[in-house]
Structure formats: structure tokens, C-alpha cells
Amino acid sequence: MTAKLSCRHVWKLFGEGAKAFLADTPSPDAAALSARNLVGAVRDINLDVAEGEIFVIMGLSGSGKSTLVRCLSRLIEPTAGEILFNGENLLAADEKRMIEIRRHRMGMVFQHFALLPHLTVLDNVAFPLSIQGMDRAARETRAREMIDLVGLTGREAFYPRQLSGGQQQRVGIARSLAVEPELWFLDEPFSALDPLIRREMQDEFVRLQSKLKKTIVFITHDFDEAIRLADRIAIMKDGEIVQTGTPEDLVLNPATDYVREFTRDVAQAKVVRVGRLMQPGDASGRPRVAATARISEAARLFDGGETLAVVDANGAPVGRLERRDVADLMLRG
Amino acid sequence: MTASAITPRDMSTSTTGRNNYPVVWLIALAVFALLWLAPVPGWIDVYPKAWEIPASRWISAAMKWLVNEASFGLFTFTEFTRFLASIIEAPYRLAMSLLATGFLSGQGSSAVQVAPPLSWVAVIGIAALMGHAAGGRALALLVFACFAFILVFGQWQSAMATLASVLVAVPIGIAGGLLLGIAAYRHPRFERALTPVLDVMQTVPAFAYLVPILFLFGFGPTAAILATVIYALPPMARITALSLRQVAPEIRDLGRMVGATRRQLTWRVLVPSARDSLMVGVNQVIMLSLNMVIIASMIGAGGLGFDVLAALRRLDIGAGLEAGLAIVALAVALDRLSQAFAQREASPLADRGASWPARHPHVAAGLALVAATYLLGLLLPAFRTWPEAWEISTGAYLSEMVKWINVNFFDTFEAVKNAVLLNVLIPFKRLLGELPWLGVTGLLAVAGWRLGGVRLMATVAILSFLIAATGQWEKAAITVYLCGVSVLVAALIGIPIGIMCAENERVWRVVSLVIDTLQTLPSFVYLMPVVMLFRVGDFSAMIAVVAYAVVPAIRYTVLGLTRVDPRVVEAGRAMGATRGQILWRIRLKLALPEILLGLNQTIMFALSMLVITALVGTRDLGQEVYIALTKADTGRGLVAGLAVAAIAIIADRLISAGAARTRARLGLADSGGSAS
Ligand SMILES: Nc1ncnc2c1ncn2[C@@H]1O[C@H](COP(=O)(O)OP(=O)(O)OP(=O)(O)O)[C@@H](O)[C@H]1O
Numbered sequence A: 001m002t003a004k005l006s007c008r009h010v011w012k013l014f015g016e017g018a019k020a021f022l023a024d025t026p027s028p029d030a031a032a033l034s035a036r037n038l039v040g041a042v043r044d045i046n047l048d049v050a051e052g053e054i055f056v057i058m059g060l061s062g063s064g065k066s067t068l069v070r071c072l073s074r075l076i077e078p079t080a081g082e083i084l085f086n087g088e089n090l091l092a093a094d095e096k097r098m099i100e101i102r103r104h105r106m107g108m109v110f111q112h113f114a115l116l117p118h119l120t121v122l123d124n125v126a127f128p129l130s131i132q133g134m135d136r137a138a139r140e141t142r143a144r145e146m147i148d149l150v151g152l153t154g155r156e157a158f159y160p161r162q163l164s165g166g167q168q169q170r171v172g173i174a175r176s177l178a179v180e181p182e183l184w185f186l187d188e189p190f191s192a193l194d195p196l197i198r199r200e201m202q203d204e205f206v207r208l209q210s211k212l213k214k215t216i217v218f219i220t221h222d223f224d225e226a227i228r229l230a231d232r233i234a235i236m237k238d239g240e241i242v243q244t245g246t247p248e249d250l251v252l253n254p255a256t257d258y259v260r261e262f263t264r265d266v267a268q269a270k271v272v273r274v275g276r277l278m279q280p281g282d283a284s285g286r287p288r289v290a291a292t293a294r295i296s297e298a299a300r301l302f303d304g305g306e307t308l309a310v311v312d313a314n315g316a317p318v319g320r321l322e323r324r325d326v327a328d329l330m331l332r333g
Numbered sequence B: 001m002t003a004s005a006i007t008p009r010d011m012s013t014s015t016t017g018r019n020n021y022p023v024v025w026l027i028a029l030a031v032f033a034l035l036w037l038a039p040v041p042g043w044i045d046v047y048p049k050a051w052e053i054p055a056s057r058w059i060s061a062a063m064k065w066l067v068n069e070a071s072f073g074l075f076t077f078t079e080f081t082r083f084l085a086s087i088i089e090a091p092y093r094l095a096m097s098l099l100a101t102g103f104l105s106g107q108g109s110s111a112v113q114v115a116p117p118l119s120w121v122a123v124i125g126i127a128a129l130m131g132h133a134a135g136g137r138a139l140a141l142l143v144f145a146c147f148a149f150i151l152v153f154g155q156w157q158s159a160m161a162t163l164a165s166v167l168v169a170v171p172i173g174i175a176g177g178l179l180l181g182i183a184a185y186r187h188p189r190f191e192r193a194l195t196p197v198l199d200v201m202q203t204v205p206a207f208a209y210l211v212p213i214l215f216l217f218g219f220g221p222t223a224a225i226l227a228t229v230i231y232a233l234p235p236m237a238r239i240t241a242l243s244l245r246q247v248a249p250e251i252r253d254l255g256r257m258v259g260a261t262r263r264q265l266t267w268r269v270l271v272p273s274a275r276d277s278l279m280v281g282v283n284q285v286i287m288l289s290l291n292m293v294i295i296a297s298m299i300g301a302g303g304l305g306f307d308v309l310a311a312l313r314r315l316d317i318g319a320g321l322e323a324g325l326a327i328v329a330l331a332v333a334l335d336r337l338s339q340a341f342a343q344r345e346a347s348p349l350a351d352r353g354a355s356w357p358a359r360h361p362h363v364a365a366g367l368a369l370v371a372a373t374y375l376l377g378l379l380l381p382a383f384r385t386w387p388e389a390w391e392i393s394t395g396a397y398l399s400e401m402v403k404w405i406n407v408n409f410f411d412t413f414e415a416v417k418n419a420v421l422l423n424v425l426i427p428f429k430r431l432l433g434e435l436p437w438l439g440v441t442g443l444l445a446v447a448g449w450r451l452g453g454v455r456l457m458a459t460v461a462i463l464s465f466l467i468a469a470t471g472q473w474e475k476a477a478i479t480v481y482l483c484g485v486s487v488l489v490a491a492l493i494g495i496p497i498g499i500m501c502a503e504n505e506r507v508w509r510v511v512s513l514v515i516d517t518l519q520t521l522p523s524f525v526y527l528m529p530v531v532m533l534f535r536v537g538d539f540s541a542m543i544a545v546v547a548y549a550v551v552p553a554i555r556y557t558v559l560g561l562t563r564v565d566p567r568v569v570e571a572g573r574a575m576g577a578t579r580g581q582i583l584w585r586i587r588l589k590l591a592l593p594e595i596l597l598g599l600n601q602t603i604m605f606a607l608s609m610l611v612i613t614a615l616v617g618t619r620d621l622g623q624e625v626y627i628a629l630t631k632a633d634t635g636r637g638l639v640a641g642l643a644v645a646a647i648a649i650i651a652d653r654l655i656s657a658g659a660a661r662t663r664a665r666l667g668l669a670d671s672g673g674s675a676s
């Protein structure tokens, strides 16, 4: 697995003399920090985001998610550590190089949309391109494509305040995609929306990603959202990552009580995939189910029988799924 | 103006020391009484002449040096001032030609008009079109009415001269304030240097810097415009820095994420995002420029300001009032226009394919109007200038009316005036005049120490000492007396009105309309009716100051009372408190910090107005500045002006510290100082 974005021992401490302190005390604990009046917003973070992956960072308010994602894009200067983007150390890049990278390789969606109030939808979406100096005709063509992609055709001439929250975030998404970024940051993009719209936007996001296949760092404080969208999840608490893994890993093997707290109310059948429960053996003649399907989907297919035939993406049989195992899992929660 | 001087440490020392609070005060008062009443050496009573710092001589000498010798290497100071003057002069001449004089060729009286100025029809039409573009038919009508008023009352020529200088001063003030504000936002070190300069600029009466400007730039419209810009620019700089800082952090992150350079970030992200609050600054610049119109005419601005001033000097009430009302009309029109442009809903993009006039109907109509009136003007002179025969003037009636009032009510007015003078003003004035400078300085220092700690004590004591040491003590005492009496009266009127407004929504609606209007009036206008009824003197000055300074007293009282947490009031009601108890024991108590800040603003307003009342013959620092102005004595004017600023700063810092303390004691969050 080649990592698109890696971060090694990244620290961000707020407060006076943070840098000198961290140089003296390589990995201070919470007590040491508070003794020095420092806020450890991000503490010793290591992570790798693979190409084409949706990497979700989940944590409660104040756990340091925004600070971390701003360190990754270097909107905030980390106190220590290394951030590698396509193997290049971002923290060593100069101002010009950073502008270059942000203009062409990164996009970001913001919690409160961050639309420019004085620009129309069209001009907002075209804004990153106009900053690059692209001429009007070319950038408007591109912007119209993006507006079309997020389903806002016909609203090009509207101003942000004339749109609903969901529509505004669609504009934010279109704008961040206009530069065709390789790396797409989304900082709690749906948190400011009400639950129904949030659900709709999540579906929209899944649809977009199935087309675009971007490398994504997605921030949320909503565990349900995380398991719906993520390929992998990192759970943050007090500036540290407590566990990284696929949604199934987290649900089946929570590393700490803190993680278990989140997973307890999750219906496992909706997270765990058939591949995880299947057993070796042949069940030809039985209804077939994909290994990547969720257990909750498979449960409907038994049709009175005891087993299902599990197949891979090409339809070749890879094993069988026992009704008993499914029932056990569903009874657990 | 905030209570920034108070650090948490200062607060805690003053709270832990509260036990001996009365004792400190008792000792201080006892010492003060001793200094005042006991036979002490003369220098304690009156600052000796021999020890005076000859600040005014130094300043005058420095100015001479600047003009005659100073050089920045590549160019001399005089060349620099000439350069500044030329920046102002070229656009001013253009605006004047366009609006008032027409385009001339040749010099002086032999000049020939090449092209006439814009016809009054065109000017009114364009103003109304702008109103229509920004705020629809209602605004178009209002703007039309304002300009028509100016026209039919025969103020057109003067008004256009005033408009021309405002049209030059305002963009320069906006651009200058914007650039300073951006620099302050970007470089904290620059902001730390700029803030005290802006503080002083806003507290020194405008009169004071008229003198050096006069000295450097000579008498004339250029100097007047420069003075206007200096007066109008500080709020723009402050508002710019503030509103850039208030742009949502996400928007700033957005700008950096799309790879904006520093310049792009400023001009394409931050400034447009802060547009709404920046427009407040723009409006302020316009209003302050108009406020300055009359003062600026003292150093050579013509137009309406000059007319008012001249009428005031002749005591020709009718003429003065008409010119004054024309300024008000201009102010109302420009104020509403700028506000409407600020709040305008940008209309959805017009069809790019449409023809130019279809996309810009207002501009097209304006241009057509200019062309049409120019051609018509060639045929009909009435299109060029409004015929004198059509003008109306109420000046004669007004003068008649004043005469009638004076004949019939002279005795009553005189009796009221004399009673107040004899029983209140003169005793108070005498009392203040007798206080020993050393005792007062000491008492102020103690107050500073108790309210805000050592730093405030030092600030207050040094400023007070400097007033005495530069020989301004006696005049300062008179200033404090006039200001004090006026503030007291303004508070006694304003706070009860504020309470009534906070209790009753309907009253507030009426009052807020009145005070909004009062604030659009240039401060000079207050003088007119007062002088009309009471003639010159301290009493007239006091009434004019009260009329001007009562506004913040009302506003802040309402603000404070309406901000009180409704849950606290609810709790009081649940405990069975009566309406009166809720008002006195809960709401007024919690609103105290705001009321104090309102008082602070009242003092600032009063001080700025005092300088203007110098025209009606007071003998305070304002008069000193005014005399310096007529003699072009830079040092004298600046020293007196700075003494006014010192009084203002002392009052401001002490009251702000007091308000912050009260707020802390009541457990209220700091609302960030005065929200003026
Ligand atoms: N500029 C700053 N100065 C000092 N402390 C800060 C600063 N920015 C963030 N912090 C602190 O760092 C911690 C992490 O903040 P952060 O905004 O990253 O949290 P978050 O997980 O994004 O929370 P939320 O879900 O509320 O957005 C918090 O304790 C916060 O108070």
C-alpha cells in the first residue's frame, strides 16, 4: 500500500514556548503539559492515508480534529513532526511551493461552508480557479461542470444567502472539487445540517466518491456517519489517536473502553461484512451473496435455508455463510 | 477606548486591597482638604509660571524647522507637503469644475468658461437615480427632496462647492483608513503604534490640528480637505482592522487553501467578506466629513460651511439656519444613499448577452440626462442655473420671528438664564478654579490606583501634571467646569429618558428616530437656536453641549437595560419584587457598566462640542485653540488641543476602569469596552 499522505509524530501544542518545551521533553504527558500551561491539541499523531481511500477522523468536540486536519494541510504550523504528501515533506516546503500544492493538489470543505458572500454560486465555485489566474471562459466552463455534478444547475446566479444550508454545502463541495484535487479534506462538512439533509448529503457524497475516487480525509464527530462513509476510521481523544481501523475492526474489536462506548449502540449487522463471518466450504445451489455485502443485507436472503453461497466480485464462489453465525451476530446487537 | 490598561493582576491587587478602601480615600481626601484650605506655599495652589514647560514655543520652533530645513534625503519636507497638496488639488479642481464653476481656461478674473458645470437638473437627476438604484423609489424621492430643498432655498452654488470637497475628502479618507487598517491588521507592531495615535486624533479637537495644517498648507480648500480627511479617517482605520479580524476564521482558511497569495488573501477574500462592516466605516467617513464642513471653512473651505460661519459671526440667524439646514439636507441624502448602497441586495447577474444600456439602466439614464441638459442649457439659461427669481428664502421671516420672541420673552429667558448662571454655573466655576493643582493631581492619581492599578495611576498623574506644567491649568478648570455641568445635565435628562425607552417599546421608537436625526446634524447647528434665544455666553454653550451630548446617555442606558438577562428579571418577579424594585434593585444595577460607558461617551461628546462653543464666547481651552487659529500660532493651538485630549483621556481611562470593575463585581462577562 502506497500512502498518499502520511504523518509521523505530529504534535501541535498551543501556548508560549511550546516549541522549546517539546524539544526538551520529547513526549510529554497531559500532566506535564498542563503544568506548563500548554494545550496539547494534537499529540504524537501517526497515520497513513492510502490512495483512493476515505479516511475518517472521528472524535468528540475539542478532541483536536480540526487542529489535526489543519496541520495536515499546513494551515497551522505543527509544533513537531513530519507530514509527507506524495513522499514530499510538506513542512519543508516554502511559501511558494505550498501555494502551488494548495492550488492544484488539495481541496477543502468547511463546516460552516465558508462561501464568499459577495460572489454568486458560479463565481464562488470558480473562485479557486480565478485565484490561479485562469481566464474567465475556461473557469466558468469548469465551474458549470462542477455545479452540474453536485446538482445545482439553474442556481448559478444565486448568492449564498439565497440558498439553504444543504445547497450551500453543495456549493462548497463543488468549489473544492473545481481544481481536481488529489487530496480532499472535509472538516465536518455535514455537521451544520439538520439530520434529514445530512443523510441526503451523505448519500450524495458516496455517489460522488464512487465516480471520483479521490483520496479523502473526512472529519466528523458523528460515529454513525463515520461507519457509513469510512474505509478506515481513526478515533481521537484529547489530541491522541486511540484506535485506527476499518469500521468492522472497531465494532468487533474495540481497543479501549472509550471506543467501546461508541460502538455499543451500533447494530453490528449493519457494519460487518459477509467476508468476515464466512466459513470455508461449498454451498452451491444456495442463494448467492457478495463477500462485501453487509450481514444485515445477507440476512434477508436465507429464504428458510441454513446457508448462503458467498461469491467474490467476479461471481466466483469463495465460501459459505451459516445462518447460525448471522443470528449470533444479530443477537449481540 | 477600552480598559485595556487593566491586567488581571491589577484587578486582583485592587480586590484584595478592598478592605482598606475607605481608609485610603479618607486619607487622600484629608490631604486634599489640607492642601486646599490650609495656608500652604503658593506653588501647591497655583503652578508657578517660572516652572512652566515652554511646550508651545518648542512646537512652534519645530514647525518652523520642518518647513524651512527638514529633509528626508531625497526630498524636503516642504516638497512632501506640496506633493500631498497636489494629490488633493487635482481631483478637487475637477470636482469643482464639474459641479460649481464650470471648466475655465486662463487665470483669475480673466478666465473664460470653456464648458458650463453640470446643470442642476442633471445633478438632482443623477442623485435621484442613485437613490433609485440603491434603495428604490422611496429613497429616490427622499434624495430628490433633499437636493430640491437646497435648490429652492438658494443654496445651490455653496452646496455644490461643499459637495465637491466632500467628494474628494471621502474617497481619500476611505482609502487612507482602509490601508492603515489593513496594515494594522497585518502587523501587530504597527497596530500598537497606531492605536494611541488614533486615540489622540479622535480626542484632540479638530480645531487644534487646523493650526499646523494652516501653517503647512496655507489658507484654502486643500488645507480644509486635508483637515477633513484627518478628522474622518480614524474610525475607518479602526473599523477596517476590527472587521478584518472578525472575518470568520474558516473564510481565511479557505483563502489559504485555494492558494491565495498574501495580496489576494487581503483584497479578494478578507476585504470583500468584511464588506458589510466596512460600509459602516464608509458611512462614518461621510458623516464626519460633513460634520467637519463648518470647521474646515475656518481654514479656507468655501461653500455652506463658510456661509454658516459668516452668518454666525454676523448673528444673522435666518441666513445661518438656511445654510445649516442645507448641510443637514446634504448629510441626510448622502447618509441614506451610502447606507442603502451598503445594504443593497446585489441583483442576480444580468444577462451577459443584453446590450450595455439594458445591463446598466441607471448609468445609461444618467449619461443621457447629462447630455440632454447640456444641450437644453445652451438654449434655455434656466436649465443652466436656477433663476434667482424662483428662489425662496425664509431668512427674513426667521429673523422677524427671533425678534418677536426676543421682544416678548426676553425677560423670561433672561431670568432663567441668570438664575442658572448665578446659582449653579458661577459658583461651580469658582469652586473648580480654586482647587489646587497638586491636590487634584494627587486625588486623580489615587482614583487611578484604586480603579485600575499602578499603570493607570501613572497615566492619570502624568497627564494631569502636564496640563499644569504647560500652563493650561486655569483654562482646563473652566473646560472641566463647563463639561462637568453639561454632562451632569445631559445625564439627568438622558438616563431617565433611557429608562422610559427601555420600559416602553413605542417610546423608544420615537426617541430613537429623534436621536438618529440629532446625530446626523453637524454640531454647529446646535448653536444656532441657542444663540438666537440666549445670546452668547456660558449658558448658551451649556445648552448646546447638552443637546449634543444627551444622545449617548440615552442610547447606552437603553442598551444596558435591554441587555439585562431576562432570566434574572424573571427570578426577581418570581420572588415577588414590584416593578419599581425590579427596575432599581435588579435592572439598573446590572446595567450600571453600560450606563457608565454611556457617561464616558457623553463626556467625549461634550468635550468635542465645547471646542465649537468657543465661538459663542466661552473662556476655556476651546477658546484658546480658536484664538491660536486666528493667529496661526501653531504651538499655542496644539498645546491647548492636547490639553483637551489629556482631559478626555483621563476621564475615559478612569471611567472605563470603573466600568470594568463594576462588571467584574457583578460577575458579567467583559463586553469588550465601549461599543460606540
Ligand atoms: N488557537 C488556539 N489556541 C489555543 N488552544 C486552541 C487553539 N485552537 C484550538 N485549541 C484547543 O485545542 C483543542 C482542540 O481543538 P479543535 O478545534 O482541534 O477541536 P475539534 O476536535 O475540532 O472540536 P470541534 O468538534 O468542536 O470542532 C481544544 O481544546 C481547543 O481549545
Ligand SMILES: [Mg+2]
Residues within 6 Å of the ligand: A065, A066, A067, A188
Ligand atoms: Mg472542529
